[in-house]
Amino acid sequence: MGRAFVYVILGGGVAAGYAALEFSRRGISRGELCIISEEPVAPYERPALSKGFLLPEAPARLPSFHTCVGANEERLTPKWYKEHGIELVLGTRVKSADVKRKTLLTATGETISYKILIIATGARALKLEEFGVNGLDAENICYLRDLADATRLVGVMQSCAEKNAVVIGGGYIGMECAASLVINKINVTMVFPEAHCMARLFTPKISSYYEDFYKSKGVKFIKGTVLSSFENDSSGKVSIVPLHNATFLEGIIACVNSRLETGGEM
Numbered sequence: 001m002g003r004a005f006v007y008v009i010l011g012g013g014v015a016a017g018y019a020a021l022e023f024s025r026r027g028i029s030r031g032e033l034c035i036i037s038e039e040p041v042a043p044y045e046r047p048a049l050s051k052g053f054l055l056p057e058a059p060a061r062l063p064s065f066h067t068c069v070g071a072n073e074e075r076l077t078p079k080w081y082k083e084h085g086i087e088l089v090l091g092t093r094v095k096s097a098d099v100k101r102k103t104l105l106t107a108t109g110e111t112i113s114y115k116i117l118i119i120a121t122g123a124r125a126l127k128l129e130e131f132g133v134n135g136l137d138a139e140n141i142c143y144l145r146d147l148a149d150a151t152r153l154v155g156v157m158q159s160c161a162e163k164n165a166v167v168i169g170g171g172y173i174g175m176e177c178a179a180s181l182v183i184n185k186i187n188v189t190m191v192f193p194e195a196h197c198m199a200r201l202f203t204p205k206i207s208s209y210y211e212d213f214y215k216s217k218g219v220k221f222i223k224g225t226v227l228s229s230f231e232n233d234s235s236g237k238v239s240i241v242p243l244h245n246a247t248f249l250e251g252i253i254a255c256v257n258s259r260l261e262t263g264g265e266m
């Protein structure tokens with residue numbers, strides 16, 4: 001039998017971090033609470049990843065955006081969890097839950113038992129292969145959902161010779177990602193199927209204000225279409241993005257934003 005806790009939070013995102021703060025305020029004993037997360041770091045504020053993390057100068061890095069920075073609280077660093085007797089089981093994927101026995105089975109084969117389970121598995125980015133798009137193994141295709149994705153995007157931005165990026169998706173994260181790329185002196189073309197950016201939230205008038213502002217910074221918009229595939233060059237990087245409207249975008253880093261997201265799963 002593996003470790004046993006009174007409370008287990010499954011998932012190590014912002015919900016888990018703020019829940020841990022609330023548990024500690026209400027008074028739990030040392031060793032009663034555990035957070036299990038697939039990510040290798042303590043819960044952090046994901047919004048930083050499309051903002052301060054991508055800045056070329058003085059970029060945000062952990063521990064500056066561990067959870068509770070937004071609530072004017074002490075930041076919940078690994079040290080904070082240790083001091084409060086909360087166990088962090090990181091880099092650990094839970095494969096299945098046996099709710100009758102009150103146990104979780106991890107990918108490494110450990111069984112962790114609980115009295116009360118809080119499921120906070122959040123969301124994950126949908127991958128374009130799930131929509132039947134080909135050519136996705138290229139090293140310069142980046143998603144933006146977690147710290148590993150953002151770290152990868154920074155590396156690609158710094159090493160790309162072409163300085164041209166395609167941002168796929170015109171929601172919040174796509175817009176923020178495009179702004180960060182421009183700040184990093186990379187030419188940006190945004191591609192999305194809707195008639196205007198932020199279509200789920202903005203009226204056409206507000207969108208056109210933002211699009212004009214982005215255009216004044218050099219961003220190009222291709223609207224009302226989606227990509228059909230990626231074409232890689234001999235070094236394995238995406239070099240061409242064909243679109244359904246027969247346009248071809250060349251010499252690129254492709255950033256796929258995580259507006260396409262689905263619930264976390266085991």
Ligand SMILES: Cc1cc2nc3c(=O)[nH]c(=O)nc-3n(C[C@H](O)[C@H](O)[C@H](O)COP(=O)(O)OP(=O)(O)OC[C@H]3O[C@@H](n4cnc5c(N)ncnc54)[C@H](O)[C@@H]3O)c2cc1C
Binds near residue numbers: 015016037047266
């Ligand atoms: C780049 C970006 C920018 C954003 N900007 C904003 C913003 O400006 N404002 C705003 O309000 N929102 C923003 N959001 C959305 C916000 O970050 C999410 O709403 C928030 O992260 C949800 O928190 P959560 O804890 O519910 O889930 P998540 O953050 O998705 O965390 C879930 C955690 O559970 C883990 N997990 C999932 N399944 C398992 C498993 N089987 N085993 C172990 N661990 C598992 C995951 O690895 C992850 O660590 C942004 C999101 C992104 C990606």
